[in-house]
Amino acid sequence: xxxxxxxxxxxxxxxxxxxxxxxxxxxxxxxxxxxxxxxxxxxxxxxxxxxxxxxxxxxxxxxxxxxxxxxxxxxxxxxxxxxxxxxxxxxxxxxxxxxxxxxxxxxxxxxxxxxxxxxxxxxxxxxxxxxxxxxxxxxxxxxxxxxxxxxxxxxxxxxxxxxxxxxxxxxxxxxxxxxxxxxxxxxxxxxxxxxxxxxxxxxxxxxxxxxxxxxxxxxxxxxxxxxxxxxxxxxxxxxxxxxxxxxxxxxxxxxxxxxxxxxxxxxxxxxxxxxx
Numbered sequence: 001x002x003x004x005x006x007x008x009x010x011x012x013x014x015x016x017x018x019x020x021x022x023x024x025x026x027x028x029x030x031x032x033x034x035x036x037x038x039x040x041x042x043x044x045x046x047x048x049x050x051x052x053x054x055x056x057x058x059x060x061x062x063x064x065x066x067x068x069x070x071x072x073x074x075x076x077x078x079x080x081x082x083x084x085x086x087x088x089x090x091x092x093x094x095x096x097x098x099x100x101x102x103x104x105x106x107x108x109x110x111x112x113x114x115x116x117x118x119x120x121x122x123x124x125x126x127x128x129x130x131x132x133x134x135x136x137x138x139x140x141x142x143x144x145x146x147x148x149x150x151x152x153x154x155x156x157x158x159x160x161x162x163x164x165x166x167x168x169x170x171x172x173x174x175x176x177x178x179x180x181x182x183x184x185x186x187x188x189x190x191x192x193x194x195x196x197x198x199x200x201x202x203x204x205x206x207x208x209x210x211x212x213x214x215x216x217x218x219x220x221x222x223x224x225x226x227x228x229x230x231x232x233x234x235x236x237x238x239x240x241x242x243x244x245x246x247x248x249x250x251x252x253x254x255x256x257x258x259x260x261x262x263x264x265x266x267x268x269x270x271x272x273x274x275x276x
Contacts, residue, residue, distance in 0.1 A: 003109050003112040003113055003116060004116065004118065005046075005048075005049070006045050006046055006048065006049025006052060006053070006109060006113070007044060007045060007046070007049065007113075007119075008043055008044060008045070008046050011025075011043055011044075012025055012041065012043075012044055012122070013025070014118045014119065014121070014122040015118060017121070017122065017125055025041075026125055026126060029041065029126045029217065030126060030128060033126065033127070033217065033219060035181075036181050036206070037179070037181045037182050037218065037219045037220070037222070037223040038179070038181070038208065038216060038217065038218040038219065038223070039126055039216070039217040039218075040208050040209070040210070040214060040216050041214060041215040041216070041217070042209065042211055042213065042214045043213055043214070044166075044213060044214060044215035045166070045212075045213035045214075045215070046213070047213070049109070049213065050168065050212045050213045052109050053109055053110060053166075053168045053212075053237075053239075054168055054169050054212070054237070056108050056109055056110055057110070057144055057146075057168050057169060057235075057237035057239075058235075058237075060099045060104060060108070060110075060144050060146075061097075061099070061144070061146045061235055061237070062273060063099045063103050063273045064097035064098055064099045064144065064146040065097060065098055065099075065100075065259065065260050065261040065262075066095070066096075066097045067095070067096060067097070067098070067258055067259055067261075068093070068094055068095030068096070068151070069093075069094065069095075070091040070092065070093060070094070071091065071092065071094050071154055071156070072088065072089070072090060072091055072092070072154075072156070073087060073088075073090065073092070073154065073155045073156045073157060073194065073198075073224065074088055074156070074157065075156055075157070075159060076088075078091070085195075086191070086195075087191050087194040087195050087198060088191075090195075090198050092154030092155060092198075093152060093154060094152060094153050094154045095147075095150065095151040095152060096145055096146070096147055096151055096153060096227075097145070097146040097147065097148070097151070098143045098144070098145055098146070098259050098260060099143060099144040099146065100138075100139035100140070100143060100256075100259075100260045100265075101137070101138060101139055101140065101141040101142040101143065102138045102139055102265045102266040102269060103266055103269055103270060103273065103275070104142060104144065104269055105269045105270075105271055106269060107271075110142070110144065110166070110168075110239045111142060113166070113239075113241075114134075114141075114142045114239070114241045115134075119241075120132055120134070120243065123164055123217060123241075123243065124243075126217050127162060127217065129161075129162075129245050130245055131245070132243040132244070132245065133243060133244055133245070133246065133247040133248075133249070134242070134243060135242035135243065135244060135249050135250075136247065136248045136249055136250050137242070137249065137250040137251045138265040138266075139251065139256050139259070139260050139265055140242055140250075140251045140255075140256075140259070141242050142239070142240065142241060142242065143239070143240040143242075144168075144237060144238075144239055144240075145165075145236075145237070145238045145239075145240055146235055146236070146237060147171065147175060147227065147230045147235065147236040147238075148230060148235055148236075149230050149231060149232060149233065150229065150230065150231075151229070151230045151236075152174075152226070152227055152228060152229040152230065153226050153227040154226055155197060155198065155224055155225070155226045156224070156225065156226065157184070157220060157221060157222065157223070157224060157225075158218075158220035158221050158225075159221070160220075160221065160244075161219060161221055161245075162217065162218060162219045162220070162221075162243075163216075163218050163220055163240065163242075164215070164216070164217050164218070164240070164241040164242075164243065165210075165215075165216045165218065165238050165239065165240050165241065166214070166215055166216075166238065166239035166241065167210045167211060167212050167213065167214040167215075167216070167238055168212055168237035168238060168239060169212055169234070169235065169236060169237040170210075170211070170212060170234070170236060171230045171231065171232055171234050171235070171236040172231060172232025172233065172234045173230075173231040173232050174228045174229045174230045174231045174232075175227055175228060175229075175230050175236040176207050176210075176227070176228045177207065177208045177210045177216075177225065177226075177227060178202075178205050178206070178207050178208075178225060178226050178227075178228060179205070179206050179207075179208065179218075179220075179223050179224065179225035179226075180193075180197060180204045180205055180206070180223060180224040180225070181206060181223050182222050182223055183197075183204075183222065183223060183224045184222050184224075185222060186222075194224060197224060210238075
């Protein structure tokens with residue numbers, strides 16, 4: 001089966017974006033990005049496709065490396081130059097598990113979707129930032145993010161201009177993607193509003209449904225966001241598809257060790273885990 005059979009091509013005709021339907025999808029997605037900072041494309045993957053992705057994710061989950069601790073919204077070590085109680089010094093819990101690209105088999109439908117040029121072209125057309133390149137990082141180009149009970153991602157801003165994710169399986173409870181759209185700008189951090197969110201004021205928070213099969217194109221550098229705490233025995237699975245507007249982007253060995261528990265990478269994805 002061609003992996004594009006898992007895409008609802010009637011609703012999202014990525015094989016013919018010049019068609020009237022294709023142009024309408026692109027226009028709507030771009031408008032969402034302008035107004036909300038995110039294009040939420042629910043139903044991008046068919047029910048049969050979601051079922052295949054769930055089977056794939058459940059098999060991959062045992063390969064996930066856990067990482068966690070306490071972090072800030074700014075993904076930095078807090079400096080004493082900020083006073084006590086300042087948002088830059090506010091630490092919050094995070095916990096997530098990641099399966100790196102280099103150990104995702106070539107038969108994985110998630111990998112095949114990420115590597116398909118028409119999927120890349122679709123995302124590139126929505127973002128309208130010029131050519132997109134797959135991340136060159138052998139671990140970070142594609143991840144399966146696995147979250148179990150008590151895992152969560154703290155309120156934070158991304159350090160990249162955009163992130164593309166594919167919802168595969170919901171947790172029983174929690175695991176909501178919550179955001180405050182375009183909270184800060186390049187010249188105004190809006191610390192007072194950030195602090196109100198940290199203090200529990202969710203009047204500006206938008207929750208995106210992220211039902212399984214949803215493709216999310218998210219500009220998270222200026223939109224504060226988090227994944228709420230997971231509850232229950234069902235794992236939350238999300239594919240993280242990494243692109244950049246410049247070629248040959250890679251991560252540091254420090255980041256690899258923190259996220260994947262290793263710095264060595266596989267030249268060819270193993271078919272079993274642990275690798276022989």
